[in-house]
Amino acid sequence: SAPDSRLYYVVEENDLVKLQGLIDEGRNLDEFYFDDQNISTKSLLHVACEKGRYDCVKLLIDNKASPFVRDKWGQSPLMYSVASRHADVAELLLQKNCDIIDDSDSHGKSALHSAAEIGYVEGIRVLLKYGANVNRQMMCERDLENCIETVHMLIEGGADLNIRDRRCKRTALQNAAIRRNIKVVEMLLEGETSLIFCVVEMLLEGATCGRTALTNMMTEWVKNVQGVPFIPDDVMTIIVMMVQAGVDLNLNICEYCNPMLTAANLKAEPLLRLFQANGADANLTSVMGVSSLLISTSKNDILSLKTLLEWNVHTDIPGLIYKRREDKEYTVDPFELAIMEGHFDIAKILISAGYKKYHKPYLFEQARLPKMLQQNPEMFHWLLSKASCPDTLFNLVIFSCRTLLGRNVKSAVKKLPIPARIRGRIALAELLDINDA
Structure with missing residues (x-):
């Protein structure tokens, strides 16, 4: 039979008296309504939640309307209330039945996903209050880095910063870095220092090809134009932040996760210099x-x-x-x-x-x-x-000195009590175009 349009319109008009009358007549409160193009199907409770009809929602729930009902896309009334920014309605639903909080739609997203994607802070606060699972890939969604307060709340709520998203197998830090969002990168690095070191377990499958947050961003944004390395200022800022936070510059699970090998592949000489100055081998x-x-x-x-x-x-x-x-x-x-x-x-x-x-x-x-x-x-x-021709004795001594001085020859040679000309030869200043050896 066709759905009772009277129920729909009394909810739309927020007419509690007429709604109660229809309920008393025994009308089906779990009826579904279809749009003209059959794109969406939703129940009466979906409609009430979407429109923020708090009292109607309460009346429907009190009269056994099911909070577990789903629309055509698997979305619950709770998701509708959050997506429409009606936190009071969401809380009412959760007060009546807390079991609905982590239900997923057909794409695997929960109500907390919906709130996070639109940066609805009050909705996130309510959902966390009632125990929403913050580690259902919350911190990985692509649009998340657009809302600083959202990120902060999820971190405070105990989000696992190393969870990867479904589509690209990236962590929150990877997504924020690729989007060149300095503030979010900073928050993620401060949120959990061990994050950097956990990323070493790294994504050896999927689109990331084993890249870390650092090497992924480098591959995305660092270019070499006609022999000249080009690194956008905000990208360099994020790279420096990661290095200072303690990212493993000697990670060697695969070629794509090592910063030095990635920089060499990109012909990014400034990054080779930066990484070596900070301990890269x-x-x-x-x-x-x-x-x-x-x-x-x-x-x-x-x-x-x-x-x-x-x-x-x-x-x-x-x-x-x-x-x-x-x-x-x-x-x-x-x-x-x-x-x-x-x-x-x-x-x-x-x-x-x-x-x-x-x-x-x-x-x-x-x-x-x-x-x-x-x-x-x-x-x-x-x-x-x-x-x-055998090499000269002088050259043999020079190369022996370089071996003894270790990695940072240019810095170490300055401490030697020898003539500047000899220091320059040991540092290979002329060969390597070093001006301050």
């Missing part, structure tokens, strides 16, 4: 042995390469390189890769920075000459000349 490799220096070499990124060498990175760490066109894998160190790719300026810099394994068999006709050297006789003869 430039010699750390991926599970395939790929290092920051190997990546910078493959990209012919001389600026990043010099910064890595400034921090005394090892020049001979081999890693696995896959050549898609040849469908072959090679295990090579940065120098060997530079020769293979024809990046001869990098090869010369590596030798000048202390790479010692350049006495290759192919220079003395004991192996096949690499293709790029066949095409560049000048580089071949330069290498042959270097390999044919």
Whole structure:
């Protein structure tokens, strides 16, 4: 039978007398109403909650209207009251039956999701008061970072900051960072310091590909335009905030979660410098042995390469390189890769920075000459000349000093009681374009 439109209109008009009369006649209080396009179907209680008819809702509930009823999309009357910003109605429903608080719609969202998405603080307050589960992926929803007070309330309510959203498998910090929302990032970092370290358990599935909040944001926003790194100011601010909060710069579960490897892939020299200054190990490799220096070499990124060498990175760490066109894998160190790719300026810099394994068999006709050297006789003869002459004693001492001084050569060398010219040589100031060594 067709629904009784009189019930609908008395609720819309908030006419309690007529509503009570219809109830006394035994009308069905759980009837559904359909719109013209059949997009939405809702019960009488949905209508009353959506319109904020507090007294009508009370009357309907007192007369056994079901609070568990669902519309076409699985949404409850409680969700309607919250989405329409009627906190008093939501509280009335919860006073009558608290079991409805965490019910989900067909998309898995609860009433607290609805309140959080629109930043309805009073609704969140009521729902938390009655025990809403704040860890049902609340802190991960994409629109959440638009409401500072909402974030604050959910943190105060005990939200697990490491829960991931359903769509992109991202944490709240990842979403806030990608949206470049400095205030929310700051709140999340302050809300739970251990969050940063929990993120190391990291998202090894889904769209995040193992990226952390830091590397995800870097991948999204850090660019290299015609050889010049471009990092928006707000992005750099968030990166610095994360570093200062104690993000693990040596996280190495996979290549995509390591900040140094990500920065090298993005040719972001300022970030390589920042991370190393804050404890990142430039010699750390991926599970395939790929290092920051190997990546910078493959990209012919001389600026990043010099910064890595400034921090005394090892020049001979081999890693696995896959050549898609040849469908072959090679295990090579940065120098060997530079020769293979024809990046001869990098090869010369590596030798000048202390790479010692350049006495290759192919220079003395004991192996096949690499293709790029066949095409560049000048580089071949330069290498042959270097390999044919022993290194000077002075250079051997210089490189020994660099080994003893450790990572931060530029800082350590300033403390040595030796002439400035010698300090500059140890720091490789001329080679690496260092002005204050």
